[in-house]
Amino acid sequence: MATYAELVKRRNEIMTRAIGFDFAQFENGGLAFDYERMMSNAGYSLAEMTRIQKDVGVGDTPLLELRNITRLARKFAPPGKGARIFLKDEASNPSGSFKARRAAISVYHAARKGYKGVAAATSGNYGAAVASQAAMRGLKCIILQEVYDSRGIGQPEILEKGRACEAYGAEVLQLTVGPELFALFLGVLDETGFFNASLYTPFGIAGIETLGVELSEQLVARTGRNPDVVVVTHAGGGNVTGTARGLQKAGAHSTQIIGASVDLSGLHMASDKDFNRKSFTTGHTGFGMPFTTWPDRTDVPRNAARSLRYLDRYVTVTQGEAFYVTEMLAQLEGLERGPAGNIALAAAFVLAQELDAEQTIVVQETEYTGAGKHPNAQMAFAREQGIEVRLGDPRDSKPGTNIIIPEQAEQLSVREVNLDDLRRSYLRNALERKNGVPLSEIEIEFLCEDSRASREFVLRMAQGYVS
Amino acid sequence: MAIQKGQFVEVSWAALEPSGRSDNIPESTKQVPLIARVKGFAVETTEGSDDISIVTLSGRVLRGKVCDSAPRYSHDFGKPQPELQRIGPTLRRELV
The missing domain is CATH 1.10.10 (Arc Repressor Mutant, subunit A)
Structure with missing residues (x-):
C-alpha cells in the first residue's frame, strides 16, 4: 500500500473515482456552491427513494405514542403543559437503525453504477446498515472502524457493531485510535475500486428525507396536524438535515427542529487516553460541534449534511440522563432500545414539559439494543475503566470522570447551545x-x-x- | 502455534509506526503505533509465529501476525446496575 502521505496527497483523485460524482459542477467560486442544485441533481426524487427503500424493507416504520412517559412528564410539568410524546421506531429497519435509509440509497447507487463493492469508514450503526444493504444487492463490503485503544481494549458498543457487520458478510478492518484511519480508508478504496458509501453524499443524506415525510404523514393521520416539535439526535448533521428537508417537502413548515447531543465536552476525540472514557460513540458533541461549525471536513468535497441551515434549537443532555431514559423506556413502555438512539428521547422528555398538553413532540429515532450497547454493558465497562458511576444530580456530570444517574425524573434537564x-x-x-x-x-x-x-x-x- | 488451512483467525499489523503518525494528534496517541486487526481464513497450514496470509470476508488476501487463533465475540450485556434497577419501581409508583 502507498504511504500515508502519498494517499492523502491523492485524496481528491481517489475520492472522485470512489464516488463517481462530479462535485465541482456546483461550485460558485470560493466559499460558495449551489447546495440545493447539488441535492436535486445528485439525489433521487422522494418517490424514487421511497420505492428503493420499500424494495429492501427499509422505512415506513411505526410511530408509537409513549402514553406512560407523557403521563409522567405531565406530573412534573406546570398545569396545562406536557405535550404528547411520540417515538419513531427506526430500530425496526433492517440492521436496526435509521442509517438503513441512507445505506439503502447509497448502495443502490453503487450497484446501479456497476461498482463491485462498497466501503465505509464508520464505527457506528451505519457500517451494519451498509453491510446489510450490500448483502441484499450482492455487493462486497469493507467497513473500517476505530475500536481499540493502545492497550487493546475495545469499546463494547463498537465491538457489537463490528460483529453485526461480519454477520452480514462484510470484512471489518478494526483500528486503534487515530484520525489516520482516513488515509487507510483511501488505501482500501484505491486498492479495491469499491464505492465510498460515505455518510455525507447527497444521496445518503436525501435518504433520510423519507423519514421526515413519514413523520408528517403519520402525525397528521393520528392528530390531524403536523408535529409541533421534532427532536433529532445530532452528530454529523445528516439526521437533522434529512429529517428537516423531508418535513419541509411534506409541507410541515412550522414544525420546530431541535437537535440533541450527549455532552462530551472536555474529551478529545483523537486521544488514545480519552477513547474508552466515554460511553457514547455517536450522537455527541465531539461530532455535533465541529460538524455544525465546519461541515466540509468530511471525506467528500462538499458535505450534504448542513445542520445550521435547519436547526431551530440545539440542546445537550448528559450520558447518565440518556441511560436513565433508556431504562424508563423499557420499564414504562415495554420498549428495549439502545441508549444512543434515546438521546433525543432524553431531551424530548424535558422539552415536552415546556409545551402545551395539546401539542405534539416527536422523538425521531430509536436504535436496536444488544450486547455491548446496553446501558448495563456500558456502565459496567465505564466502571472497569475507572469512571465513577453513581446516583446524583446530573449537573455534577463530568464527561470522562463520572457518569451520574439521576435520582429522580425531575432532575432531567437540557442545556441550551447558543446557535449564534x-x-x-x-x-x-x-x-x-x-x-x-x-x-x-x-x-x-x-x-x-x-x-x-x-x-x-x-x-x-x-x-x-x-x- | 499451528494454524490449519481454512482456520478462522484474527491477524494484526502496525499500519503506522509512531514516527509515521499524523502531526496534529494528542501526545498519548502519537506515541503508540496505529494497529490494524482483521479476521479471515488462513490460506495455508503454518507453524510458528510469523506473518500468515488470510482471506477476508470480502475476499481480499491480507497478511499479519495471528493475534487470536480462535476469535470470540466477548462483548456482553454487562452486569445489572443498581442505579438503573431502581428506576422502574420508582417511576411506576409515580404513575399509580
Whole structure:
C-alpha cells in the first residue's frame, strides 16, 4: 500500500473515482456552491427513494405514542403543559437503525453504477446498515472502524457493531485510535475500486428525507396536524438535515427542529487516553460541534449534511440522563432500545414539559439494543475503566470522570447551545479560508443561507477579517 | 502455534509506526503505533509465529501476525446496575 502521505496527497483523485460524482459542477467560486442544485441533481426524487427503500424493507416504520412517559412528564410539568410524546421506531429497519435509509440509497447507487463493492469508514450503526444493504444487492463490503485503544481494549458498543457487520458478510478492518484511519480508508478504496458509501453524499443524506415525510404523514393521520416539535439526535448533521428537508417537502413548515447531543465536552476525540472514557460513540458533541461549525471536513468535497441551515434549537443532555431514559423506556413502555438512539428521547422528555398538553413532540429515532450497547454493558465497562458511576444530580456530570444517574425524573434537564455562537464559529472558519480576500456577493449570500444568519450578521463578522 | 488451512483467525499489523503518525494528534496517541486487526481464513497450514496470509470476508488476501487463533465475540450485556434497577419501581409508583 502507498504511504500515508502519498494517499492523502491523492485524496481528491481517489475520492472522485470512489464516488463517481462530479462535485465541482456546483461550485460558485470560493466559499460558495449551489447546495440545493447539488441535492436535486445528485439525489433521487422522494418517490424514487421511497420505492428503493420499500424494495429492501427499509422505512415506513411505526410511530408509537409513549402514553406512560407523557403521563409522567405531565406530573412534573406546570398545569396545562406536557405535550404528547411520540417515538419513531427506526430500530425496526433492517440492521436496526435509521442509517438503513441512507445505506439503502447509497448502495443502490453503487450497484446501479456497476461498482463491485462498497466501503465505509464508520464505527457506528451505519457500517451494519451498509453491510446489510450490500448483502441484499450482492455487493462486497469493507467497513473500517476505530475500536481499540493502545492497550487493546475495545469499546463494547463498537465491538457489537463490528460483529453485526461480519454477520452480514462484510470484512471489518478494526483500528486503534487515530484520525489516520482516513488515509487507510483511501488505501482500501484505491486498492479495491469499491464505492465510498460515505455518510455525507447527497444521496445518503436525501435518504433520510423519507423519514421526515413519514413523520408528517403519520402525525397528521393520528392528530390531524403536523408535529409541533421534532427532536433529532445530532452528530454529523445528516439526521437533522434529512429529517428537516423531508418535513419541509411534506409541507410541515412550522414544525420546530431541535437537535440533541450527549455532552462530551472536555474529551478529545483523537486521544488514545480519552477513547474508552466515554460511553457514547455517536450522537455527541465531539461530532455535533465541529460538524455544525465546519461541515466540509468530511471525506467528500462538499458535505450534504448542513445542520445550521435547519436547526431551530440545539440542546445537550448528559450520558447518565440518556441511560436513565433508556431504562424508563423499557420499564414504562415495554420498549428495549439502545441508549444512543434515546438521546433525543432524553431531551424530548424535558422539552415536552415546556409545551402545551395539546401539542405534539416527536422523538425521531430509536436504535436496536444488544450486547455491548446496553446501558448495563456500558456502565459496567465505564466502571472497569475507572469512571465513577453513581446516583446524583446530573449537573455534577463530568464527561470522562463520572457518569451520574439521576435520582429522580425531575432532575432531567437540557442545556441550551447558543446557535449564534455556532454561527460565529462557522463564519470564522469560513473567513479564515479567505486569507484576507474580501467576500464576493455570491459568497455573502451563500454564507447567509449556510449559517441561516442575516446579512448584517455575516458582514459584521467579515469586517474583522479584511485587512 | 499451528494454524490449519481454512482456520478462522484474527491477524494484526502496525499500519503506522509512531514516527509515521499524523502531526496534529494528542501526545498519548502519537506515541503508540496505529494497529490494524482483521479476521479471515488462513490460506495455508503454518507453524510458528510469523506473518500468515488470510482471506477476508470480502475476499481480499491480507497478511499479519495471528493475534487470536480462535476469535470470540466477548462483548456482553454487562452486569445489572443498581442505579438503573431502581428506576422502574420508582417511576411506576409515580404513575399509580
